[in-house]
Amino acid sequence: xxxxxxxxxxxxxxxxxxxNGVMSVASITVLMSCLIVVGSFGLLVLNxxxxxxxxxxxxxxxxxxxxxTEYAEGDExxxxxxxxxxxxxxxxxxxxxxxxxxxxxxxxxRYTINPADAKSGKITMYAVWSIKPYTVDYGIxxxxxxxxxxxxxxxxxxxxxxxxxxxxxxxxxPKLASNTFLGWSTVPGNASELEIMQPGSTYKLHSGNAxxxxxxxxxxxxxxxxxxxxxxVYNANRTExxxxxxxQDRVILMHIAEQVSxxxxxxRVDLISKEMALKEEKERYAEYPEVIEAVLSGKNPYPDNxxxxxxxxxxxxxxxxxxxxxxxIYKVRDRSDLAARIDSLKSGIIIIFSxxxxxxxxxxxxxxxxxxxxxxxxxxxxxxxxxxxxxTNWFITLPFVLEGVFIGLLSAGLAYLIEWYIYxxxxxxxxxxxxxxxxxxxxxxxxxxxxxxxxxxxxxTGVTGSLISMRKYLKA
Amino acid sequence: MIDFRNVKKxxxxxxxxxxxxxxxxxxxxxxxxxxxxxxxxSTLMKLLLREERVTSGRLTVDxxxxxxxxxxxVPYYRRQLGVVFQDFRLFPNKTVxxxxxxxxxxxxxxxxxxxRRVPTILSIVNLADKYNxxxxxxxxxxxxxxxxxxxxxxxxxxxxxxxPTGNIDPKMSLEIMNLLVKIHKRNKTVIVVTHEKxxxxxFQQRVxxxxxxxxxxxxxxxxx
Numbered sequence: 141x142x143x144x145x146x147x148x149x150x151x152x153x154x155x156x157x158x159x160n161g162v163m164s165v166a167s168i169t170v171l172m173s174c175l176i177v178v179g180s181f182g183l184l185v186l187n188x189x190x191x192x193x194x195x196x197x198x199x200x201x202x203x204x205x206x207x208x209t210e211y212a213e214g215d216e217x218x219x220x221x222x223x224x225x226x227x228x229x230x231x232x233x234x235x236x237x238x239x240x241x242x243x244x245x246x247x248x249x250r251y252t253i254n255p256a257d258a259k260s261g262k263i264t265m266y267a268v269w270s271i272k273p274y275t276v277d278y279g280i281x282x283x284x285x286x287x288x289x290x291x292x293x294x295x296x297x298x299x300x301x302x303x304x305x306x307x308x309x310x311x312x313x314p315k316l317a318s319n320t321f322l323g324w325s326t327v328p329g330n331a332s333e334l335e336i337m338q339p340g341s342t343y344k345l346h347s348g349n350a351x352x353x354x355x356x357x358x359x360x361x362x363x364x365x366x367x368x369x370x371x372x373v374y375n376a377n378r379t380e381x382x383x384x385x386x387x388q389d390r391v392i393l394m395h396i397a398e399q400v401s402x403x404x405x406x407x408r409v410d411l412i413s414k415e416m417a418l419k420e421e422k423e424r425y426a427e428y429p430e431v432i433e434a435v436l437s438g439k440n441p442y443p444d445n446x447x448x449x450x451x452x453x454x455x456x457x458x459x460x461x462x463x464x465x466x467x468x469i470y471k472v473r474d475r476s477d478l479a480a481r482i483d484s485l486k487s488g489i490i491i492i493f494s495x496x497x498x499x500x501x502x503x504x505x506x507x508x509x510x511x512x513x514x515x516x517x518x519x520x521x522x523x524x525x526x527x528x529x530x531x532t533n534w535f536i537t538l539p540f541v542l543e544g545v546f547i548g549l550l551s552a553g554l555a556y557l558i559e560w561y562i563y564x565x566x567x568x569x570x571x572x573x574x575x576x577x578x579x580x581x582x583x584x585x586x587x588x589x590x591x592x593x594x595x596x597x598x599x600x601t602g603v604t605g606s607l608i609s610m611r612k613y614l615k616a
Numbered sequence: 617m618i619d620f621r622n623v624k625k626x627x628x629x630x631x632x633x634x635x636x637x638x639x640x641x642x643x644x645x646x647x648x649x650x651x652x653x654x655x656x657x658s659t660l661m662k663l664l665l666r667e668e669r670v671t672s673g674r675l676t677v678d679x680x681x682x683x684x685x686x687x688x689x690v691p692y693y694r695r696q697l698g699v700v701f702q703d704f705r706l707f708p709n710k711t712v713x714x715x716x717x718x719x720x721x722x723x724x725x726x727x728x729x730x731x732r733r734v735p736t737i738l739s740i741v742n743l744a745d746k747y748n749x750x751x752x753x754x755x756x757x758x759x760x761x762x763x764x765x766x767x768x769x770x771x772x773x774x775x776x777x778x779x780p781t782g783n784i785d786p787k788m789s790l791e792i793m794n795l796l797v798k799i800h801k802r803n804k805t806v807i808v809v810t811h812e813k814x815x816x817x818x819f820q821q822r823v824x825x826x827x828x829x830x831x832x833x834x835x836x837x838x839x840x
Contacts, residue, residue, distance in 0.1 A: 142724030159709065525705045528665070529766070530695035531722040532688075 144535075153542035160515050164543075168551050170507050171601055175555035175594050176562075177500055181493045182593075183563065183586065188486050190581050200449040201456070203463050204471040205396055207389040207414075207444050210369035211253045217372050218395050219265060220386035221247045225379050229271035236265065238352035238377050243268040248395070253370050260328035260358055261286050261367045264351075266377045273378035275353040277301055278345060283358045285328060286365040288315040302347040311339045312359060320362040328358040336360050353378050393444055396468045400446060403462050405455050410447040417442035516540070516609045537610050544602030552598035556591050617643055618664070618774070618805070623673035625659050625829075633659040635829040637673070641807065643773070646800045648816050649809045651826035657809050660826070661778050664807075665699065666690050678773065695723055698767030702779035704759045706751040712738070712762050713747040719769035737765045741795060757788030764795060774805040781812055793819065 157164045211217060222231040233243025236257050245251055245265070257263045260283050280296035294309030311321040323336035326349040337343055337357075349355045352375055374385045393411060400409050418440045450459055456474060463472045516523075519540075526536050560583065567580045620639040626632045634656045641647055651657050662668040663675060666682055675682040680693045706715050716737060717730045725733075738744045741761040751759050760780060767775055777796060781789035793815055800806040810816065816823060825833035 143726045144724045145727060148721060148727075155709075521705075522707060522709075525707060526718075526722070527691070528694065528699055528701075528705065529719050529722055530691045530693075530697075532691045535722060 149538050149542055152539035153546060156519075156539055156543050157546055163515055164547060166507065167547050167602075167605075168554070170503075171547065171551035171598060172555045172558070174497075174500055174601075175551060175598060176559055177493075177497055178597065179555060179559045179590055179594065180562070181497065183559075183581075183590075184489065184493075185486065186586065187581050188489070200447055201460065201463065202412075202473040203396075203400070203446045203448060203466075203469045204473070205393060205444045205446065205468050206470045207392050207468075209371055209388040209392070211372070212369060213253050213255050215253045216250045217253060217388070218391060219245050219247060219249050219251055219372075220374055220388075220391040221394065223267055223376060223385070224382040225269060225271075226382060227271060227379065229269040229379060232268040232270060234265040234374075235268050236263075238266040238375070240266070240268055241272065251372070253372075255367075255370065258367070258370050259356075261369065262371050262373050264373045264375050266352060266375045267379065267381075269377065269379055271379075275347075275350070275378060277353070278347065278350050279354045280306055281354050281356045282309055282312075282324075283328070283356050284312060285359045285361065286367055287319060287359065287361055287363075289313055290315060300345045302345060304345045305342045306345055306355075308337055308339050308341055308343055308357065314361065316363075318363070322360040322362060324357040325360050326355065326357060330364055331360050331362070334360060389444070392468055396466060397446065399466050400448060400463065403459065405450045405459055407449045407451050409449075412445050412447055414440050414442045414444045417445070513609050537607070540606045540610055541603050544604075544606035545599050546602070547605075548598030548600070548602030549595065551602075552591070552594035555594050555598070559590065559594075560587070617641065617676075617678055618807075619674070619676045621674040621676075623663065623675055624671050625656075625663060625668065626671045633829055634663075637826075637829075637831060639824065639831060639834075641805060643805055644800075644803050646797070646806045646819075646821040647808070648819075648821055648823045649807065649826065650811060650816060650823060653811070655826045656829045657826055658778070659829075661776065661809055664776060665697070666693060691722075695770060696772055696774065698770070698772040698775045700760065700763050700767050700775070700777040700780045702782035704751070704756075704763045704783070706759060706762055706766075708751055710750075711747065712743065712749050712751070712754075715751070715762055716765045716769050719766050723770060733769070734765075737768050740768065740798075741765045755788075756784045757791065760784055760788075760792055761795065764792070764799075768799065772804070774807070775799055777806070777808045777810075779810055780808065781810065781815065786814075789815065 219234055225231065231247070233247060234245040234249075235243050237244075251265075253263065262283075277299040278301065279299060282294045282296070284293050289312040291313070293312060296306070296309065298306070300306055308324050314321065321339075322331050323338050324343075325334040325336055326343075327334060343357075345355060372388045374387070376385050397409055397411065400406065421442070448459075448463070450456065460472050460474060463469055523536055563583050567583070618639070618641040620637045623634055623637040624632070625634040637656075637660070649657055649660060659668065663670055663682070664677065666685065670683055673683075677693070678696065680689075680696070682693075685693060707718065710718065713734055716734050720730050720733065735744055735747065738747055741764050743758060743761050743765065746754065746758065746762075751762065754762070760783075764780075775796070780796070781792055784792060789812070796806055796808065797819070820837040822836050823833070824831060
């Protein structure tokens, strides 16, 4: 009746490990270090991949759009698209005359800037409807005549009838102290030519001053700016519409978006408005109010851009070329270079780590081999005695193999604990930083795999080391 | 039963250690193998232990054909022998008990059997009280007795002793030999390779003399 007791072999291997105390500790230390290096490397690559995913769809291009809506004489402007009236009236087109019954310009048509069409730098396009609008009452609008003021221009939301008395708004404060406010005028122009009314005085509303149910009161300054640039403004022409009247920058953006969508290989187009871009940057520098004050106050320096994602990576060059051809797009940034940069960073890390790992492995294999050789050499006599007594090879080898298993398990356990500690420490360090852009994979999601692979590699190395060294002494 | 038929052993370096050995040993015999050093005694031992293979000839031990036996069957053959060496060859890190028990563990004897049998065997060699000692704590004679106990552990048919008294003082040598005789009386084949003339002459058993790789004498009660 044969019974080989596993407890016997376990006992033999443990006592063997203890007998070779120093060398066992050396082997465990070396193996543990290797495991930690391998584990750290794996976790690093994992985090890089994870962050790459979080950067969003990297198959994207940023197209920056010029939406500067200050035009010079002779510039061509694309006019806005049709409006939708709440009263069911059909939109016919645009006209410079609010009372026109037929439109001069179709929606989307180009218009050339003509200073004669402008009042105080603004060229107003009036919607022409199938149902002719009529004036019910009049509103008051204040125009600053192109001078920058502190705060917002005055607003009068009242509705007046012809002959009503309107109290004129207070004087606005110019940003340039050298400029003086002289008064209000119903007509734009230079002070010497105008009838100027004082703030606070009464103005008797005359329908003749009104254009499209609005009487505009122009600010008169001591230094009237020379008007060299013009804006295009849209007026719904006394008809209630769905949504708000278009602004020229929106018109441009929509026009470009339409052209982009017509291109091949387009998956999705998102608009990142200059306001959104500004907001993001302000959030990013929330801790540095001086930066915000110095750089980001004043005119928004950020352009509008379209975030365009595409399907086919191979035809990106064609797409970029086509985008560059679109009027209004002045810069196209391909995010695939970001992806490429991260990829090459990853490759760089892999290369460095691989060299380091190879070196470490060579050194540790050398150490382990010598450790085991020494152990086996001193046991050589024991092994030969065992053979004289009729022990089979597996009977002799098993305790040594179990020693390797124990070394592997201990190394794995220690490596796991140390890795855990290091990882949690780094995680805490990164999260306490204001850089919210870097995300760290949670340890608990990888802990099981980490432990299993450590155990796997550790035991495999330990067993292989034992077997290789034993082989020589098992022959005859 | 041990049977050498025209056994020749030539070592790789060219030396002929044994040159046509014909030797037959029946079950239950007590045989001394003697001869000057270099005669081939140790080679004979190695062949019997299957440490070396014969260059030509036939060598059978009971049912084992040592010439044709494959490497993996060697441990099973060796379990049929009980071997005692000049340098004892005990495990220095195991107790007396564990040294003897090892032979039984090798063949998979359960612990219960081991616990029962080892003390019995130790008492045969008069070492029952030393079961928990380590070999370094014992004298030469005691160590050899432990080796003998180990050799007996699995109740082998044959005991082979290679210069068993080589490292032992004369008084203890006699004791060892007496033990071997005692074992022989239990119906075991005992082969003693030795150069101790006094012992050989004293015990008056079959004596096989080897010289220059050949058997030159083989008789009962032979003189060295």
